[in-house]
Amino acid sequence: MSVQVPKSVFTFFKKLEKNNNRDWFNEHKPEFKAAEKEVKEVYNAVLENLNKHDEIDKLKLFRIYRDVRFSKNKLPYKTHFGGSFHRTKPRLRGGYYLHLQPNDESFIATGFWQPEKEDLMRIRKEFEMDDSEIRDILANKDFNAVWSDSFIGDEVKSAPRGFAKDHPAIDLIKKKQYIFTKKYTDKDVLNPNFIKEIDDAFKAIRPFFDYMSDVLTTDLNGVSLIE
Numbered sequence: 001m002s003v004q005v006p007k008s009v010f011t012f013f014k015k016l017e018k019n020n021n022r023d024w025f026n027e028h029k030p031e032f033k034a035a036e037k038e039v040k041e042v043y044n045a046v047l048e049n050l051n052k053h054d055e056i057d058k059l060k061l062f063r064i065y066r067d068v069r070f071s072k073n074k075l076p077y078k079t080h081f082g083g084s085f086h087r088t089k090p091r092l093r094g095g096y097y098l099h100l101q102p103n104d105e106s107f108i109a110t111g112f113w114q115p116e117k118e119d120l121m122r123i124r125k126e127f128e129m130d131d132s133e134i135r136d137i138l139a140n141k142d143f144n145a146v147w148s149d150s151f152i153g154d155e156v157k158s159a160p161r162g163f164a165k166d167h168p169a170i171d172l173i174k175k176k177q178y179i180f181t182k183k184y185t186d187k188d189v190l191n192p193n194f195i196k197e198i199d200d201a202f203k204a205i206r207p208f209f210d211y212m213s214d215v216l217t218t219d220l221n222g223v224s225l226i227e
Helices: 007-018 022-027 029-050 117-129 132-139 141-147 186-190 194-204 206-216
Strands: 056-061 081-087 095-100 106-112 178-184
Touching: 007 029, 007 186, 022 029, 029 056, 029 081, 029 095, 029 194, 106 186, 106 194, 106 206, 117 206, 132 141, 132 206, 141 178, 141 194, 178 194, 186 194
Parallel strands: none
Antiparallel strands: 056 081, 081 095, 095 106, 106 178
């Protein structure tokens, strides 16, 4: 029997949305633990699929408890499951993320969430020098069949220090994140083919990952930075 996302996961979170407090959660913790166990099987199935065509060194399933210390939102629990898949460094860069949330709020994301300062500068300098290869990837028909209009990420308002505001690649250079996202309805997520569908989407991102990994493991002269 193939693994799939159980409806009970969304049922639990919908109830938690209306009862986001410690007393209710503690009373229903066995229900949460049962849902968590099934979801772990889903994330492990995604990991297994990824490792058939990529190299993942770590799966991290995030805890349901919110860190409310510096947040205006003091609700103690998340109303979703989230898990990230880290590619094997230093040779491979980037990562994958799966977010499961009811009310059609589920999505997958892939790319570079918080590039280190040195990596971000290396990416920007590459685009400043030559943006033709990344443009070709973003314009590719097969790539766009999956990831069209899904390239997002925070940006600086004008141009990073040291870069010209009128540079032809300023739309790429001013980004602080390089992320692709794809949303799914509850019906999509509960479909038996969901795990395969998101794996197909993750496969389609590889030209971008291959390019970015090459950039981040070489200097501007193309000399390898790793042994």
